[in-house]
Amino acid sequence: MRRRSHILRHLVMALVCALMLIPFYWVAKTAVTNENIYAYPPRILPLKPHLYNFVDVWYLIPFARYFANSVIVSLIAVAGNIVFNAAAGYALTKNFAGKRIVVLLFLSCMLIPFQATIIPAYLVSARLGVLNSYLGLALPLLSTIVCIFVFKAAFEAIPASLQQAARIDGLGELRILFRIMLPLAKPAIATNIILSFIWSWNAFLWPLIITRDVTMQTLPLGLARFLAYVEDTTGALYAFVCMVLLPGIIVFLMAQKEFIRGLTSGATKG
Amino acid sequence: MARLTLSALRKSYGAHAVVHGVDLDVADREFIVLVGPSGCGKSTILRMIAGLEEITSGSIAIDGRVVNEVDPKDRDIAMVFQDYALYPHMTVEQNMAFSLRYRGFAKAEIRQRVAAAARMLDIETLVARLPRQLSGGQRQRVAMGRAIVRDPKVFLFDEPLSNLDAKLRVAMRTEIKALRQRVPVTTVYVTHDQVEAMTLADRIVVLDKGTAQQIGTPEEVYETPASTFVAAFMGAPPMNLLPASLSGEGAVELPGGTRLQLSGASSSRLDRAPSREIWFGVRPEHLVPARDTSKAEIVAKARVVEPLGSDTMVQFDLGGVALIARMPPKSVRAPGDPLAFTMDPHDVHVFDRASGRRI
Amino acid sequence: MSTRAILTSRFFVVPAIAIATLIAWNLYVAAHAHGEVSGKVVRADGAPARGATVILYERNLTSHFLEKTRTTTDAAGEFRFKDNRSHQIRLDTIGPDGRQGQPRILRLWFAAQDVDLRRPLVVSPSKN
Ligand SMILES: Nc1ncnc2c1ncn2[C@@H]1O[C@H](COP(=O)(O)OP(=O)(O)OP(=O)(O)O)[C@@H](O)[C@H]1O
Numbered sequence A: 001m002r003r004r005s006h007i008l009r010h011l012v013m014a015l016v017c018a019l020m021l022i023p024f025y026w027v028a029k030t031a032v033t034n035e036n037i038y039a040y041p042p043r044i045l046p047l048k049p050h051l052y053n054f055v056d057v058w059y060l061i062p063f064a065r066y067f068a069n070s071v072i073v074s075l076i077a078v079a080g081n082i083v084f085n086a087a088a089g090y091a092l093t094k095n096f097a098g099k100r101i102v103v104l105l106f107l108s109c110m111l112i113p114f115q116a117t118i119i120p121a122y123l124v125s126a127r128l129g130v131l132n133s134y135l136g137l138a139l140p141l142l143s144t145i146v147c148i149f150v151f152k153a154a155f156e157a158i159p160a161s162l163q164q165a166a167r168i169d170g171l172g173e174l175r176i177l178f179r180i181m182l183p184l185a186k187p188a189i190a191t192n193i194i195l196s197f198i199w200s201w202n203a204f205l206w207p208l209i210i211t212r213d214v215t216m217q218t219l220p221l222g223l224a225r226f227l228a229y230v231e232d233t234t235g236a237l238y239a240f241v242c243m244v245l246l247p248g249i250i251v252f253l254m255a256q257k258e259f260i261r262g263l264t265s266g267a268t269k270g
Numbered sequence B: 001m002a003r004l005t006l007s008a009l010r011k012s013y014g015a016h017a018v019v020h021g022v023d024l025d026v027a028d029r030e031f032i033v034l035v036g037p038s039g040c041g042k043s044t045i046l047r048m049i050a051g052l053e054e055i056t057s058g059s060i061a062i063d064g065r066v067v068n069e070v071d072p073k074d075r076d077i078a079m080v081f082q083d084y085a086l087y088p089h090m091t092v093e094q095n096m097a098f099s100l101r102y103r104g105f106a107k108a109e110i111r112q113r114v115a116a117a118a119r120m121l122d123i124e125t126l127v128a129r130l131p132r133q134l135s136g137g138q139r140q141r142v143a144m145g146r147a148i149v150r151d152p153k154v155f156l157f158d159e160p161l162s163n164l165d166a167k168l169r170v171a172m173r174t175e176i177k178a179l180r181q182r183v184p185v186t187t188v189y190v191t192h193d194q195v196e197a198m199t200l201a202d203r204i205v206v207l208d209k210g211t212a213q214q215i216g217t218p219e220e221v222y223e224t225p226a227s228t229f230v231a232a233f234m235g236a237p238p239m240n241l242l243p244a245s246l247s248g249e250g251a252v253e254l255p256g257g258t259r260l261q262l263s264g265a266s267s268s269r270l271d272r273a274p275s276r277e278i279w280f281g282v283r284p285e286h287l288v289p290a291r292d293t294s295k296a297e298i299v300a301k302a303r304v305v306e307p308l309g310s311d312t313m314v315q316f317d318l319g320g321v322a323l324i325a326r327m328p329p330k331s332v333r334a335p336g337d338p339l340a341f342t343m344d345p346h347d348v349h350v351f352d353r354a355s356g357r358r359i
Numbered sequence C: 001m002s003t004r005a006i007l008t009s010r011f012f013v014v015p016a017i018a019i020a021t022l023i024a025w026n027l028y029v030a031a032h033a034h035g036e037v038s039g040k041v042v043r044a045d046g047a048p049a050r051g052a053t054v055i056l057y058e059r060n061l062t063s064h065f066l067e068k069t070r071t072t073t074d075a076a077g078e079f080r081f082k083d084n085r086s087h088q089i090r091l092d093t094i095g096p097d098g099r100q101g102q103p104r105i106l107r108l109w110f111a112a113q114d115v116d117l118r119r120p121l122v123v124s125p126s127k128n
């Protein structure tokens, strides 16, 4: 009885997964054929699949350049997120004057959409002289409030006595953070890596505004540019989409175990 | 070599005072035990000594140097935490070596110290393991090893044995006592277990609600408790305390009409009593079965009989107050058996009713 | 974290494999990207077509093919281009008699990939 309901449950979950994956499949299928997606009746299996669309993408736009730009910007954003969010999250586990106000400010800032802050962000970037640079591209993504709270929750789950032992052992706050707290907050780190990577990898509006040179553009901008060249819905476009998605999927798969734990930790004790 | 001096030490959290002025002078190599019920401020005092907690007023001095404003790491103290606080991501060896690494010790020196401590604590075979691969008792040893390698001026222990099961606790207690002979370092040890306090301490500080009720050797604290609180706290089962009154000339009137004549020193003390209303105290083992019932000072009937093997604990009522007596095994067998006790006047305690202080 | 633990973690292994693959691929590309396109032109009856013209078109961004160079086949009907820079080319043939053969579109794995056509290009048989 138990076994049967187990199998049934798995079947249902497999079905739901399959439904969720259909769009991905369709993208991948179109990428390896040149089939028109509006073709009727639609073909389930690809006919004569080939990978030349990917080659086309590589040469039709400076893919390597965009890719490198995206990787650099994302690495900066991920590194910034880990360092800044961990530091902020750690600070929020302490008691200090005005902490409530700071937390309140953070929470209310989460309600403001990024589009609303684009003009000030642009002006700040311009003042800093980082327009059209990698740092400028990564700047608004260097820290994310949600992820600060992810770190805060993770740090709060670590027994306070560890910090105290470290203080007695002679560590300063920064060292406590990097030697004791961070190694014990791996799920939070994974959550930060995945979320900040995906956000910076997919960022479109901000790179569009802040880059002036074609050589500084990132993949999402490349996608837009690509659309301008290739009006028809050919496989090349879908191949390009696959190439943009792939790194994000790889990063997610690498960090997913810790990621899931990070999102659910705090929900249950232990 | 270190003396530790607490003077008028106070601590408040906002308006809520937790420690109300504790004075304590710990001699070099002395083992002091802070004991008291949960929430009395033991840990708070210890953490103030460690520098983990801000001092509201008063001062703490180590070897004459006031350390109120000194960072924990510069106080030259080592602390063993109740939950051990071992770094989960480091091996036993790394845990023990950790503080030395940040204190600029040479690698060879660190290795040698860790090895020596591991040998002393009999954890040499465990050095490559992670804390989660250790049993509770082994973790406890590692925690002590981490403190020992530092060779600090003062050891601080915060209920180090409270997470162990009863048997292991007794074993570790003996081990701490043995260790203490090999590593005689000034120590402040916090516990709520009065047996630990009695067995380990050179001197005991009995705390209640943030004040030191009594500071003395285990014998002093046990034999001449300074207050009803100390009398009731130290000893298991606790001292019998009865509301009684003085009727002059060293006589004490107990509930149920029993009169007890105290002679000599104890009777002259009674003259200094601020009021006639007192608490009369006698430890269960000091209720001596009377051979001759007519000379007995207390006569009653057993209500509950608890044979423990070595002794039999007997509960009975006296004028509506429940008392407990420790009797030889098999001397009383069933509830309802007649009881008759005498008391040695030197073994009874008299406390002022209002203040609870010893008279 | 020990060096060993870092070296065996996914976060090291996966990027390392990706980078290794990338390097290997680029080495392969560098060794095979001379832009040489060679092949043979035959007539419908299978005889080598001597003196046929082969035209190389490269594809550009706007999906049109532009002529790059042309050459003529030798006695064995073979031809060879040495300066293809594109990843997608079209080969047109014109027989010695001026009749056009079937154009062939070649999609390459990378630009200037060296290719040797396995199937010869076919032009119509000459009248004689
Ligand atoms: N951060 C804090 N803020 C407010 N009150 C506190 C704080 N820490 C401790 N207290 C209070 O101080 C009192 C003493 O706490 P402490 O931890 O010293 O008790 P304890 O004697 O160690 O008890 P236990 O045996 O349970 O460990 C308690 O009443 C506690 O509620």
Ligand SMILES: [Mg+2]
Pocket (backbone or CB within 6 Å): B042, B043, B044, B158, B159
């Ligand atoms: Mg405590």
